Amino acid sequence: MNQFTDHIQDEQRSVTTLNGSQLSAERREISPEDLSALEKKIETPQSGASRIEHADSDKLMLSEEEALARAQEHPQDKEPIYLTFSKDDKENPRTWTHAKKYYITILVSTLNVLTCICAGGISSASTDIAAEFNVSAEVTTLGLSMYILGFALGPLVLAPLSEYWGRNPIYIWAWLLLVIFQIPLALATNIETIIVCRFIQGFFGSIPLTNTGGTVSDLWARNECGNAMAIYGLSSTAGPPIALVISGYIVQNKGWRLLFWIFMAILGGFWILVVLTLPETRHTIILDKKTKRVRKAMQKQGLQAASNIRDANADEKKGLHTLFAITLTRPFRFLFTEPITFCAAIYNGFIYGIVYLFNEAFPLVFGPTGHGFSTGEWGLSFLGLAIGPVIAALFHPLQERYYLRRVAANDGKGSPEARMWMSLGGAFLLPISLFWFGWTSYTTVAWIVPIIASAFFGAGIYIIILGILNYVVDSYQTYSASALAGVILVRNLVGAGFPLFGQQMYEKLGYEWASTLLAFLAILYIPIPFIFFYKGETIRLRSPWAREHFNQDEDKPH
DSSP: OHHHHHHHHHHHSEEEEEESEEEEEEEOOOOHHHHHHHSEEEEOSGGGOEEEEOSSOEEEEEOHHHHHHHHHHSTTOOOOEEEOOOTTOTTSGGGSOHHHHHHHHHHHHHHHHHHHHHHHGGGGGHHHHHHHHTOOHHHHHHHHHHHHHHHHHHHHHHHHHHHHHOHHHHHHHHHHHHHHTHHHHHTOOSHHHHHHHHHHHHHHHTHHHHHHHHHHHHHSOGGGOHHHHHHHHHHHHHHHHHHHHHHHHHHHHHOHHHHHHHHHHHHHHHHHHHHHHOOOOOHHHHHHHHHHHHHHHHHHTTOGGGGTEEETTGGGOOOHHHHHHHHHHHHHHHHHHOHHHHHHHHHHHHHHHHHHHHHHHHHHHHSTTTTOOOHHHHHHTTHHHHHHHHHHHHTHHHHHHHHHHHHHHTTTOOOGGGGGTTHHHHHHHHHHHHHHHHTTOSTTSOTHHHHHHHHHHHHHHHHHHHHHHHHHHHHHGGGHHHHHHHHHHHHHHHHHHHHHHHHHHHHHHOHHHHHHHHHHHHHHTTHHHHHHHHHHHHHHHHOTTGGGGTTOOOOOOO
Protein backbone atom coordinates (compact mmCIF):
# COMPACT_ATOMS: atom_id res chain seq x y z
CA MET A 1 0.00 0.00 0.00
CA ASN A 2 2.95 2.32 0.69
CA GLN A 3 4.13 1.90 -2.91
CA PHE A 4 0.66 2.77 -4.11
CA THR A 5 0.55 5.92 -1.97
CA ASP A 6 4.06 6.91 -3.02
CA HIS A 7 3.08 6.51 -6.65
CA ILE A 8 0.16 8.87 -6.20
CA GLN A 9 2.34 11.41 -4.45
CA ASP A 10 4.95 11.15 -7.21
CA GLU A 11 2.23 11.90 -9.75
CA GLN A 12 1.30 15.02 -7.79
CA ARG A 13 4.82 16.41 -7.58
CA SER A 14 5.89 19.18 -9.91
CA VAL A 15 7.13 18.07 -13.28
CA THR A 16 9.63 20.10 -15.26
CA THR A 17 9.20 20.61 -18.98
CA LEU A 18 12.46 21.11 -20.86
CA ASN A 19 12.95 22.49 -24.38
CA GLY A 20 16.70 22.92 -24.61
CA SER A 21 16.51 24.84 -21.32
CA GLN A 22 14.08 24.78 -18.42
CA LEU A 23 10.91 26.49 -19.57
CA SER A 24 8.36 25.88 -16.83
CA ALA A 25 7.46 23.82 -13.79
CA GLU A 26 3.93 22.61 -13.79
CA ARG A 27 2.10 20.80 -11.04
CA ARG A 28 0.01 17.97 -12.53
CA GLU A 29 -2.81 16.56 -10.38
CA ILE A 30 -3.57 12.91 -10.75
CA SER A 31 -6.92 12.50 -12.45
CA PRO A 32 -9.71 10.18 -11.38
CA GLU A 33 -9.01 8.14 -14.50
CA ASP A 34 -5.38 7.65 -13.45
CA LEU A 35 -6.48 6.64 -9.97
CA SER A 36 -9.00 4.12 -11.25
CA ALA A 37 -6.28 2.65 -13.46
CA LEU A 38 -4.13 2.11 -10.39
CA GLU A 39 -6.88 0.62 -8.23
CA LYS A 40 -9.63 -1.37 -9.92
CA LYS A 41 -11.93 -4.26 -9.31
CA ILE A 42 -11.92 -7.22 -11.64
CA GLU A 43 -14.76 -9.71 -11.44
CA THR A 44 -13.53 -13.29 -11.46
CA PRO A 45 -15.62 -16.30 -12.39
CA GLN A 46 -15.22 -18.15 -9.07
CA SER A 47 -18.58 -17.92 -7.31
CA GLY A 48 -19.01 -14.27 -8.22
CA ALA A 49 -15.81 -13.43 -6.35
CA SER A 50 -14.33 -9.97 -6.45
CA ARG A 51 -10.59 -9.61 -6.77
CA ILE A 52 -9.21 -6.24 -5.72
CA GLU A 53 -6.03 -5.28 -7.53
CA HIS A 54 -3.70 -2.59 -6.23
CA ALA A 55 -0.29 -1.56 -7.43
CA ASP A 56 1.25 -3.75 -4.73
CA SER A 57 -1.43 -6.34 -3.89
CA ASP A 58 -3.84 -8.84 -5.35
CA LYS A 59 -6.45 -9.78 -2.81
CA LEU A 60 -9.37 -12.12 -3.26
CA MET A 61 -12.22 -10.35 -1.45
CA LEU A 62 -15.25 -12.58 -0.81
CA SER A 63 -18.43 -12.45 1.20
CA GLU A 64 -19.27 -15.23 3.64
CA GLU A 65 -21.40 -17.14 1.13
CA GLU A 66 -18.85 -16.69 -1.68
CA ALA A 67 -15.98 -17.85 0.52
CA LEU A 68 -17.76 -21.04 1.54
CA ALA A 69 -18.83 -21.77 -2.05
CA ARG A 70 -15.30 -21.24 -3.39
CA ALA A 71 -13.74 -23.38 -0.66
CA GLN A 72 -16.16 -26.21 -1.46
CA GLU A 73 -15.45 -25.96 -5.20
CA HIS A 74 -11.68 -25.96 -4.58
CA PRO A 75 -11.20 -27.93 -1.34
CA GLN A 76 -7.40 -28.13 -1.73
CA ASP A 77 -6.88 -24.48 -2.70
CA LYS A 78 -4.81 -22.54 -0.17
CA GLU A 79 -5.02 -19.10 -1.80
CA PRO A 80 -5.66 -16.46 0.91
CA ILE A 81 -9.28 -15.32 1.08
CA TYR A 82 -10.18 -11.93 2.57
CA LEU A 83 -13.66 -11.90 4.04
CA THR A 84 -15.77 -8.80 3.55
CA PHE A 85 -19.43 -7.79 3.78
CA SER A 86 -21.78 -8.70 0.96
CA LYS A 87 -23.83 -5.92 -0.63
CA ASP A 88 -26.85 -6.32 1.67
CA ASP A 89 -25.11 -8.09 4.54
CA LYS A 90 -27.34 -7.99 7.62
CA GLU A 91 -24.27 -7.86 9.85
CA ASN A 92 -23.02 -4.66 8.21
CA PRO A 93 -24.19 -1.76 10.44
CA ARG A 94 -24.71 0.45 7.40
CA THR A 95 -27.40 -1.90 6.05
CA TRP A 96 -29.42 -1.96 9.26
CA THR A 97 -32.86 -0.35 9.20
CA HIS A 98 -33.11 3.40 9.66
CA ALA A 99 -35.09 2.85 12.85
CA LYS A 100 -32.32 0.75 14.37
CA LYS A 101 -29.58 3.14 13.26
CA TYR A 102 -31.42 6.17 14.64
CA TYR A 103 -32.08 4.36 17.92
CA ILE A 104 -28.37 3.64 18.36
CA THR A 105 -27.43 7.18 17.32
CA ILE A 106 -29.85 8.70 19.82
CA LEU A 107 -28.81 6.30 22.59
CA VAL A 108 -25.07 7.00 22.33
CA SER A 109 -25.74 10.74 21.92
CA THR A 110 -27.84 10.61 25.09
CA LEU A 111 -24.84 9.12 26.86
CA ASN A 112 -22.92 12.18 25.71
CA VAL A 113 -25.59 14.45 27.21
CA LEU A 114 -25.59 12.52 30.49
CA THR A 115 -21.83 12.65 30.98
CA CYS A 116 -21.95 16.42 30.33
CA ILE A 117 -24.73 16.72 32.92
CA CYS A 118 -22.60 14.76 35.36
CA ALA A 119 -19.67 17.07 34.58
CA GLY A 120 -21.41 20.42 35.10
CA GLY A 121 -24.01 19.51 37.70
CA ILE A 122 -21.51 19.89 40.54
CA SER A 123 -21.40 23.66 39.95
CA SER A 124 -24.86 23.94 41.52
CA ALA A 125 -23.45 22.28 44.65
CA SER A 126 -20.16 24.21 44.87
CA THR A 127 -21.35 26.71 47.48
CA ASP A 128 -22.75 24.01 49.77
CA ILE A 129 -19.65 21.82 49.36
CA ALA A 130 -17.38 24.77 50.15
CA ALA A 131 -19.38 25.52 53.31
CA GLU A 132 -19.48 21.92 54.53
CA PHE A 133 -15.75 21.26 54.08
CA ASN A 134 -14.66 24.82 54.90
CA VAL A 135 -12.73 25.38 51.66
CA SER A 136 -12.59 28.25 49.17
CA ALA A 137 -14.68 28.59 46.03
CA GLU A 138 -11.54 28.02 43.93
CA VAL A 139 -11.01 24.62 45.55
CA THR A 140 -14.59 23.50 44.91
CA THR A 141 -14.21 24.60 41.29
CA LEU A 142 -11.64 21.81 40.99
CA GLY A 143 -14.58 19.42 41.19
CA LEU A 144 -15.61 20.67 37.73
CA SER A 145 -12.10 21.13 36.33
CA MET A 146 -10.87 17.68 37.34
CA TYR A 147 -13.84 16.03 35.60
CA ILE A 148 -13.04 17.96 32.40
CA LEU A 149 -9.38 17.02 32.78
CA GLY A 150 -10.54 13.38 32.86
CA PHE A 151 -12.43 14.14 29.64
CA ALA A 152 -9.14 15.23 28.09
CA LEU A 153 -7.04 12.24 29.14
CA GLY A 154 -9.60 9.42 29.03
CA PRO A 155 -9.78 9.10 25.23
CA LEU A 156 -6.02 8.55 25.04
CA VAL A 157 -6.55 5.24 26.85
CA LEU A 158 -10.12 4.31 25.91
CA ALA A 159 -9.70 4.87 22.15
CA PRO A 160 -7.07 2.15 21.58
CA LEU A 161 -8.99 -0.22 23.85
CA SER A 162 -12.12 0.37 21.74
CA GLU A 163 -10.23 -0.28 18.54
CA TYR A 164 -8.73 -3.49 19.89
CA TRP A 165 -11.72 -5.01 21.72
CA GLY A 166 -14.62 -3.18 20.11
CA ARG A 167 -16.81 -0.26 21.07
CA ASN A 168 -19.44 -2.25 22.94
CA PRO A 169 -17.34 -3.69 25.81
CA ILE A 170 -15.65 -0.34 26.44
CA TYR A 171 -19.03 1.44 26.48
CA ILE A 172 -20.25 -1.09 29.04
CA TRP A 173 -17.27 -1.17 31.42
CA ALA A 174 -16.39 2.52 31.31
CA TRP A 175 -20.02 3.56 31.88
CA LEU A 176 -20.34 1.08 34.76
CA LEU A 177 -17.32 2.65 36.49
CA LEU A 178 -18.83 6.10 35.97
CA VAL A 179 -21.97 4.85 37.76
CA ILE A 180 -20.04 3.22 40.61
CA PHE A 181 -17.96 6.32 41.35
CA GLN A 182 -21.10 8.30 42.16
CA ILE A 183 -21.16 6.40 45.47
CA PRO A 184 -17.92 7.75 47.04
CA LEU A 185 -18.97 11.24 45.97
CA ALA A 186 -22.34 10.96 47.68
CA LEU A 187 -20.63 9.63 50.83
CA ALA A 188 -17.56 11.90 50.72
CA THR A 189 -16.20 13.07 54.09
CA ASN A 190 -13.55 15.46 52.70
CA ILE A 191 -12.86 17.60 49.66
CA GLU A 192 -9.93 15.39 48.57
CA THR A 193 -12.31 12.48 47.95
CA ILE A 194 -14.47 14.68 45.76
CA ILE A 195 -11.56 15.98 43.68
CA VAL A 196 -10.00 12.55 43.09
CA CYS A 197 -13.30 10.82 42.33
CA ARG A 198 -14.32 13.58 39.95
CA PHE A 199 -11.18 13.01 37.89
CA ILE A 200 -11.86 9.26 37.77
CA GLN A 201 -15.45 9.95 36.75
CA GLY A 202 -14.36 12.25 33.95
CA PHE A 203 -11.81 9.70 32.76
CA PHE A 204 -14.39 6.92 32.35
CA GLY A 205 -17.19 9.35 31.51
CA SER A 206 -15.22 10.36 28.41
CA ILE A 207 -16.30 7.17 26.64
CA PRO A 208 -19.06 8.96 24.64
CA LEU A 209 -16.49 11.55 23.52
CA THR A 210 -14.23 8.68 22.48
CA ASN A 211 -16.75 6.47 20.70
CA THR A 212 -19.92 8.32 19.68
CA GLY A 213 -18.48 9.92 16.53
CA GLY A 214 -17.08 6.55 15.48
CA THR A 215 -20.41 4.85 16.15
CA VAL A 216 -22.15 7.35 13.87
CA SER A 217 -19.51 6.67 11.20
CA ASP A 218 -20.06 2.91 11.57
CA LEU A 219 -23.78 3.29 10.96
CA TRP A 220 -24.08 5.99 8.32
CA ALA A 221 -22.41 6.55 4.96
CA ARG A 222 -20.67 9.89 4.58
CA ASN A 223 -23.27 11.53 2.36
CA GLU A 224 -26.25 10.37 4.43
CA CYS A 225 -24.94 11.05 7.94
CA GLY A 226 -26.09 14.69 8.13
CA ASN A 227 -29.05 14.17 10.46
CA ALA A 228 -27.15 11.71 12.64
CA MET A 229 -24.23 14.13 13.02
CA ALA A 230 -26.72 16.90 13.84
CA ILE A 231 -28.02 14.78 16.73
CA TYR A 232 -24.48 14.08 17.92
CA GLY A 233 -23.55 17.76 17.64
CA LEU A 234 -26.63 18.73 19.64
CA SER A 235 -25.65 16.37 22.43
CA SER A 236 -22.18 17.93 22.61
CA THR A 237 -23.40 21.54 22.76
CA ALA A 238 -26.72 21.39 24.62
CA GLY A 239 -25.48 18.85 27.18
CA PRO A 240 -23.22 21.10 29.34
CA PRO A 241 -25.79 23.86 30.04
CA ILE A 242 -28.62 21.38 30.69
CA ALA A 243 -26.59 20.16 33.69
CA LEU A 244 -27.28 23.32 35.67
CA VAL A 245 -30.93 23.46 34.63
CA ILE A 246 -31.47 20.00 36.13
CA SER A 247 -29.21 20.16 39.18
CA GLY A 248 -30.11 23.58 40.58
CA TYR A 249 -33.39 22.79 42.30
CA ILE A 250 -32.20 19.32 43.38
CA VAL A 251 -29.33 20.86 45.34
CA GLN A 252 -31.47 23.72 46.65
CA ASN A 253 -34.27 21.49 47.96
CA LYS A 254 -32.59 18.16 48.74
CA GLY A 255 -28.90 18.89 49.29
CA TRP A 256 -25.79 18.19 47.26
CA ARG A 257 -25.34 14.56 48.29
CA LEU A 258 -28.69 13.51 46.85
CA LEU A 259 -27.56 14.95 43.51
CA PHE A 260 -24.99 12.17 43.13
CA TRP A 261 -27.46 9.46 44.17
CA ILE A 262 -29.84 10.72 41.48
CA PHE A 263 -27.00 10.73 38.95
CA MET A 264 -26.21 7.15 39.89
CA ALA A 265 -29.83 6.08 39.38
CA ILE A 266 -30.16 7.78 35.98
CA LEU A 267 -26.76 6.70 34.67
CA GLY A 268 -27.34 3.19 36.01
CA GLY A 269 -30.64 2.95 34.14
CA PHE A 270 -28.93 3.88 30.90
CA TRP A 271 -26.16 1.38 31.62
CA ILE A 272 -28.82 -1.35 31.60
CA LEU A 273 -30.07 -0.03 28.25
CA VAL A 274 -26.53 -0.14 26.85
CA VAL A 275 -25.99 -3.71 28.02
CA LEU A 276 -29.31 -4.95 26.64
CA THR A 277 -29.78 -2.96 23.44
CA LEU A 278 -26.48 -1.55 22.13
CA PRO A 279 -24.85 -3.88 19.57
CA GLU A 280 -21.26 -3.83 18.42
CA THR A 281 -20.92 -1.47 15.44
CA ARG A 282 -17.18 -1.39 14.71
CA HIS A 283 -16.80 -3.02 11.30
CA THR A 284 -13.40 -4.55 12.00
CA ILE A 285 -14.66 -6.35 15.11
CA ILE A 286 -17.78 -7.64 13.34
CA LEU A 287 -15.73 -8.93 10.39
CA ASP A 288 -13.26 -10.57 12.74
CA LYS A 289 -16.07 -12.49 14.46
CA LYS A 290 -17.58 -13.40 11.10
CA THR A 291 -14.21 -14.70 9.89
CA LYS A 292 -13.81 -16.91 12.94
CA ARG A 293 -17.28 -18.34 12.33
CA VAL A 294 -16.55 -19.08 8.65
CA ARG A 295 -13.16 -20.58 9.51
CA LYS A 296 -14.80 -22.90 12.02
CA ALA A 297 -17.37 -23.99 9.42
CA MET A 298 -14.58 -24.70 6.91
CA GLN A 299 -12.61 -26.71 9.46
CA LYS A 300 -15.63 -28.91 10.11
CA GLN A 301 -15.76 -29.68 6.39
CA GLY A 302 -12.00 -30.31 6.18
CA LEU A 303 -11.41 -27.49 3.69
CA GLN A 304 -7.86 -26.21 3.19
CA ALA A 305 -9.14 -22.61 2.92
CA ALA A 306 -9.79 -22.63 6.67
CA SER A 307 -6.11 -21.98 7.30
CA ASN A 308 -5.96 -19.08 4.85
CA ILE A 309 -9.14 -17.11 5.43
CA ARG A 310 -8.85 -13.76 7.17
CA ASP A 311 -10.98 -10.66 7.43
CA ALA A 312 -10.58 -7.83 4.93
CA ASN A 313 -8.80 -5.65 7.49
CA ALA A 314 -6.33 -8.31 8.65
CA ASP A 315 -3.29 -6.69 7.06
CA GLU A 316 -4.10 -3.36 8.72
CA LYS A 317 -4.64 -4.67 12.25
CA LYS A 318 -2.31 -3.49 14.97
CA GLY A 319 -1.41 -4.86 18.36
CA LEU A 320 -2.51 -3.13 21.54
CA HIS A 321 0.99 -1.80 22.15
CA THR A 322 1.11 -0.24 18.68
CA LEU A 323 -2.38 1.23 19.10
CA PHE A 324 -1.35 2.90 22.35
CA ALA A 325 1.82 4.22 20.73
CA ILE A 326 -0.23 5.75 17.90
CA THR A 327 -2.91 7.16 20.19
CA LEU A 328 -0.37 8.72 22.54
CA THR A 329 1.79 10.28 19.83
CA ARG A 330 -0.09 10.91 16.59
CA PRO A 331 -2.64 13.41 18.02
CA PHE A 332 0.25 15.61 19.15
CA ARG A 333 1.89 15.28 15.76
CA PHE A 334 -1.36 16.39 14.11
CA LEU A 335 -1.70 19.30 16.52
CA PHE A 336 1.74 20.70 15.77
CA THR A 337 2.06 19.89 12.05
CA GLU A 338 -1.48 20.04 10.65
CA PRO A 339 -3.02 23.53 10.26
CA ILE A 340 -6.54 22.07 10.04
CA THR A 341 -6.17 20.19 13.32
CA PHE A 342 -4.45 23.10 15.07
CA CYS A 343 -7.09 25.66 14.07
CA ALA A 344 -9.94 23.29 14.89
CA ALA A 345 -8.40 22.59 18.30
CA ILE A 346 -7.85 26.19 19.38
CA TYR A 347 -11.33 27.23 18.19
CA ASN A 348 -13.00 24.29 19.97
CA GLY A 349 -10.89 24.94 23.06
CA PHE A 350 -11.90 28.58 23.21
CA ILE A 351 -15.59 27.76 22.79
CA TYR A 352 -15.68 25.02 25.41
CA GLY A 353 -13.57 27.15 27.73
CA ILE A 354 -16.28 29.81 27.67
CA VAL A 355 -19.06 27.22 28.07
CA TYR A 356 -17.53 25.89 31.30
CA LEU A 357 -16.40 29.35 32.43
CA PHE A 358 -20.09 30.33 32.35
CA ASN A 359 -20.63 27.75 35.12
CA GLU A 360 -18.81 30.24 37.34
CA ALA A 361 -20.00 33.46 35.66
CA PHE A 362 -23.78 32.85 35.54
CA PRO A 363 -24.11 32.49 39.35
CA LEU A 364 -22.49 35.94 39.64
CA VAL A 365 -24.63 37.61 36.96
CA PHE A 366 -27.93 36.01 37.99
CA GLY A 367 -27.29 34.93 41.61
CA PRO A 368 -27.37 36.91 44.87
CA THR A 369 -24.71 39.40 43.67
CA GLY A 370 -26.61 40.05 40.42
CA HIS A 371 -30.30 39.59 39.73
CA GLY A 372 -30.83 37.91 43.10
CA PHE A 373 -31.82 34.46 41.84
CA SER A 374 -31.78 31.42 44.11
CA THR A 375 -29.64 28.37 43.24
CA GLY A 376 -32.51 26.76 41.37
CA GLU A 377 -33.39 29.97 39.54
CA TRP A 378 -29.89 30.78 38.32
CA GLY A 379 -29.64 27.16 37.21
CA LEU A 380 -32.66 27.81 35.00
CA SER A 381 -30.84 30.79 33.47
CA PHE A 382 -28.77 28.23 31.53
CA LEU A 383 -31.88 27.40 29.49
CA GLY A 384 -30.82 30.03 26.96
CA LEU A 385 -27.52 28.24 26.33
CA ALA A 386 -29.40 24.94 26.02
CA ILE A 387 -32.19 26.18 23.75
CA GLY A 388 -29.83 27.96 21.33
CA PRO A 389 -28.31 24.74 19.95
CA VAL A 390 -31.79 23.21 19.57
CA ILE A 391 -32.93 26.16 17.47
CA ALA A 392 -29.76 26.03 15.39
CA ALA A 393 -30.28 22.30 14.83
CA LEU A 394 -33.65 23.07 13.22
CA PHE A 395 -31.79 24.96 10.49
CA HIS A 396 -29.25 22.19 9.91
CA PRO A 397 -31.23 20.76 6.94
CA LEU A 398 -30.26 23.93 5.06
CA GLN A 399 -26.59 23.11 5.64
CA GLU A 400 -27.12 19.51 4.61
CA ARG A 401 -28.97 20.55 1.45
CA TYR A 402 -26.09 22.85 0.48
CA TYR A 403 -23.55 20.08 1.12
CA LEU A 404 -25.42 17.55 -1.02
CA ARG A 405 -25.67 20.08 -3.87
CA ARG A 406 -21.91 20.50 -3.76
CA VAL A 407 -21.45 16.71 -3.73
CA ALA A 408 -23.72 16.37 -6.77
CA ALA A 409 -21.71 19.05 -8.58
CA ASN A 410 -18.54 17.13 -7.68
CA ASP A 411 -19.65 13.92 -9.44
CA GLY A 412 -20.82 12.37 -6.18
CA LYS A 413 -17.52 12.83 -4.38
CA GLY A 414 -17.28 14.44 -0.95
CA SER A 415 -16.72 18.18 -0.52
CA PRO A 416 -15.31 18.88 2.97
CA GLU A 417 -15.29 22.65 2.48
CA ALA A 418 -19.05 22.62 1.94
CA ARG A 419 -19.44 21.46 5.55
CA MET A 420 -18.37 24.94 6.68
CA TRP A 421 -21.06 26.92 4.85
CA MET A 422 -23.27 27.80 7.84
CA SER A 423 -20.20 28.35 10.01
CA LEU A 424 -19.44 31.48 7.98
CA GLY A 425 -22.40 33.13 9.69
CA GLY A 426 -22.10 31.23 12.94
CA ALA A 427 -18.64 32.71 13.55
CA PHE A 428 -20.21 36.16 13.93
CA LEU A 429 -22.85 34.96 16.41
CA LEU A 430 -20.22 34.29 19.08
CA PRO A 431 -18.76 37.82 19.50
CA ILE A 432 -22.12 39.50 18.91
CA SER A 433 -23.83 37.43 21.60
CA LEU A 434 -20.95 37.94 24.04
CA PHE A 435 -21.06 41.73 23.60
CA TRP A 436 -24.84 41.55 24.02
CA PHE A 437 -24.56 39.40 27.15
CA GLY A 438 -21.87 41.61 28.69
CA TRP A 439 -23.57 44.95 28.27
CA THR A 440 -26.97 43.72 29.39
CA SER A 441 -25.60 42.19 32.60
CA TYR A 442 -26.59 45.25 34.61
CA THR A 443 -29.21 44.55 37.25
CA THR A 444 -31.21 47.46 35.80
CA VAL A 445 -31.71 45.47 32.58
CA ALA A 446 -34.40 42.76 32.54
CA TRP A 447 -32.86 39.35 33.29
CA ILE A 448 -34.38 37.84 30.16
CA VAL A 449 -32.23 40.01 27.88
CA PRO A 450 -28.81 38.43 28.70
CA ILE A 451 -30.47 35.00 28.65
CA ILE A 452 -31.64 35.67 25.08
CA ALA A 453 -28.08 36.70 24.25
CA SER A 454 -26.82 33.38 25.66
CA ALA A 455 -29.28 31.56 23.36
CA PHE A 456 -27.60 33.15 20.33
CA PHE A 457 -24.22 32.12 21.77
CA GLY A 458 -25.54 28.54 22.10
CA ALA A 459 -26.70 28.61 18.47
CA GLY A 460 -23.28 29.86 17.37
CA ILE A 461 -21.33 27.15 19.17
CA TYR A 462 -23.58 24.45 17.69
CA ILE A 463 -23.03 25.70 14.14
CA ILE A 464 -19.28 26.14 14.56
CA ILE A 465 -18.55 22.90 16.41
CA LEU A 466 -20.64 20.72 14.08
CA GLY A 467 -19.12 22.34 10.99
CA ILE A 468 -15.56 21.89 12.22
CA LEU A 469 -16.22 18.33 13.40
CA ASN A 470 -17.54 17.32 9.97
CA TYR A 471 -14.74 19.15 8.19
CA VAL A 472 -12.01 17.39 10.18
CA VAL A 473 -13.62 13.97 9.67
CA ASP A 474 -14.09 14.46 5.92
CA SER A 475 -10.60 15.88 5.43
CA TYR A 476 -8.66 13.11 7.18
CA GLN A 477 -11.09 10.18 6.92
CA THR A 478 -9.09 7.12 8.09
CA TYR A 479 -6.82 9.44 10.11
CA SER A 480 -9.71 11.47 11.54
CA ALA A 481 -9.61 9.62 14.86
CA SER A 482 -6.09 10.97 15.49
CA ALA A 483 -7.02 14.48 14.38
CA LEU A 484 -10.15 14.51 16.56
CA ALA A 485 -8.18 13.13 19.51
CA GLY A 486 -5.94 16.19 19.28
CA VAL A 487 -8.96 18.50 19.04
CA ILE A 488 -10.70 16.85 22.01
CA LEU A 489 -7.52 16.95 24.10
CA VAL A 490 -7.05 20.70 23.63
CA ARG A 491 -10.77 21.39 23.95
CA ASN A 492 -11.00 19.75 27.35
CA LEU A 493 -7.67 20.99 28.69
CA VAL A 494 -8.85 24.53 28.01
CA GLY A 495 -12.32 23.66 29.32
CA ALA A 496 -10.70 22.45 32.56
CA GLY A 497 -8.63 25.60 32.93
CA PHE A 498 -11.11 28.39 32.19
CA PRO A 499 -13.41 27.82 35.21
CA LEU A 500 -10.44 28.19 37.56
CA PHE A 501 -10.14 31.92 36.80
CA GLY A 502 -13.72 32.67 35.72
CA GLN A 503 -14.99 34.00 39.02
CA GLN A 504 -11.90 36.15 39.64
CA MET A 505 -12.05 37.59 36.10
CA TYR A 506 -15.71 38.58 36.40
CA GLU A 507 -15.23 40.06 39.86
CA LYS A 508 -12.11 42.09 39.01
CA LEU A 509 -13.02 43.27 35.49
CA GLY A 510 -16.72 43.63 36.18
CA TYR A 511 -19.43 41.55 34.55
CA GLU A 512 -19.65 43.80 31.49
CA TRP A 513 -15.94 44.06 30.67
CA ALA A 514 -15.21 40.40 31.40
CA SER A 515 -17.71 39.33 28.73
CA THR A 516 -16.42 42.06 26.43
CA LEU A 517 -12.91 40.64 26.70
CA LEU A 518 -14.25 37.23 25.64
CA ALA A 519 -16.10 38.87 22.74
CA PHE A 520 -12.92 40.53 21.44
CA LEU A 521 -11.12 37.20 21.65
CA ALA A 522 -13.98 35.58 19.70
CA ILE A 523 -13.45 38.10 16.90
CA LEU A 524 -9.92 36.76 16.43
CA TYR A 525 -11.35 33.33 15.54
CA ILE A 526 -13.77 34.56 12.86
CA PRO A 527 -11.31 33.99 9.97
CA ILE A 528 -10.96 30.24 10.67
CA PRO A 529 -14.27 29.12 9.02
CA PHE A 530 -13.56 31.41 6.06
CA ILE A 531 -10.06 29.96 5.62
CA PHE A 532 -11.45 26.41 5.71
CA PHE A 533 -14.25 27.28 3.28
CA TYR A 534 -12.24 29.19 0.69
CA LYS A 535 -8.69 27.84 1.10
CA GLY A 536 -9.33 24.43 2.63
CA GLU A 537 -8.71 22.51 -0.58
CA THR A 538 -5.22 24.02 -0.90
CA ILE A 539 -4.47 23.27 2.75
CA ARG A 540 -5.62 19.66 2.35
CA LEU A 541 -3.46 19.18 -0.72
CA ARG A 542 -0.39 20.26 1.24
CA SER A 543 -1.09 17.86 4.09
CA PRO A 544 0.50 14.39 3.71
CA TRP A 545 -2.39 12.92 5.73
CA ALA A 546 -5.32 14.69 4.08
CA ARG A 547 -3.76 14.34 0.61
CA GLU A 548 -4.27 10.57 0.76
CA HIS A 549 -8.02 11.24 0.71
CA PHE A 550 -7.95 14.33 -1.47
CA ASN A 551 -10.12 12.77 -4.17
CA GLN A 552 -12.88 12.16 -1.60
CA ASP A 553 -13.94 8.90 -3.27
CA GLU A 554 -13.62 6.72 -0.15
CA ASP A 555 -16.05 6.24 2.70
CA LYS A 556 -14.53 4.00 5.36
CA PRO A 557 -15.74 4.04 8.97
CA HIS A 558 -13.24 5.52 11.38
